[in-house]
Amino acid sequence: MGILLLGFMAIGVALVYRVMRDSPPPAIAAEVAVPEGAEILSALNTDGTIQVTFSAGGATMLNIYDAGTGELVRSVTIGTD
Template identity: 85%
Template sequence: MSNPEPNVPNAADTELSPEAVVMLGKARRSFAVSMGILLLGFMAIGVALVYRVMRDSPPAAIAESVALPAGADVISALNTDGTIQVTFRAGGATMLNVFDAGSGELVRSVQIGTE
């Protein structure tokens, strides 16, 4: 059947020789160095991933110039929401032209007047 005595080896059987103790120390140091290098590698990968995710995207291209009528006096110019909005006075009328910021094409023209 079964042996009622616990299966615990004697202390004399588990003692290691000095050579075995030295080998276990070397193995532990080798394991610690390997784990340290592995952890540094994982940290480097994590830093690289965070850097790539948090990096700013390049600024959007903006048109170098937009076309206004000859002799127009510019009152204001804004660069917002992917558009360039220019308010100017030409002749006796005040106009607002909205241009696409990327291409510089005229999207909309609005005459501003009083009633």
């Protein structure tokens, strides 16, 4: 009886393992657009967003893009020169 129960448990563990390992990785945008001539200072991929800090036209800005689509979500001016 114990061996039969152990066999069913092994099958259950194998099924759960297969379902969990076969999930596809999340999609990430291949590229995002920043203004022409901008100097990229940093870029982060966190919490479903791509955050790019850059300097352009005498201002330092932070653009936040959706990581799945690459679409601009928000633009924030951090400072001016």
